[in-house]
């Protein structure tokens with residue numbers, strides 16, 4: 001059993017970071033945060049965190065704009081699907097690496 005900030009008891013799992021192991025090089029997409037849309041970043045408060053709560057790999061840090069640990073992120077896209085503010089976009093790994101080379 002876990003408790004939320006409001007004190008209500010909820011059922012919930014607490015997966016360890018990277019429970020399925022390191023991703024290696026097979027991920028085809030990665031999540032990219034648009035900080036201008038993220039509710040937690042905009043309010044600079046511990047709010048929302050749906051992305052953190054639903055990530056099966058616990059790869060997202062629980063803080064506003066919390067970075068994604070790409071060592072464990074599988075690129076499943078759940079965080080992008082669940083985000084109520086449409087603040088996470090999935091980018092192709094190939095595009096991302098090309099973009100990084102040009103940064």
Ligand code: SF4
Pocket residue numbers: 033037038039040041047048049050051052082083084085086087088
């Ligand atoms: S679910 Fe979306 S809006 Fe909420 S904290 Fe995560 S990125 Fe920000």
Ligand code: SF4
Pocket residue numbers: 030031054055056057058059060068072073074075076077078079080
């Ligand atoms: S793409 Fe999947 S594994 Fe990666 S941070 Fe989002 S929910 Fe977690």
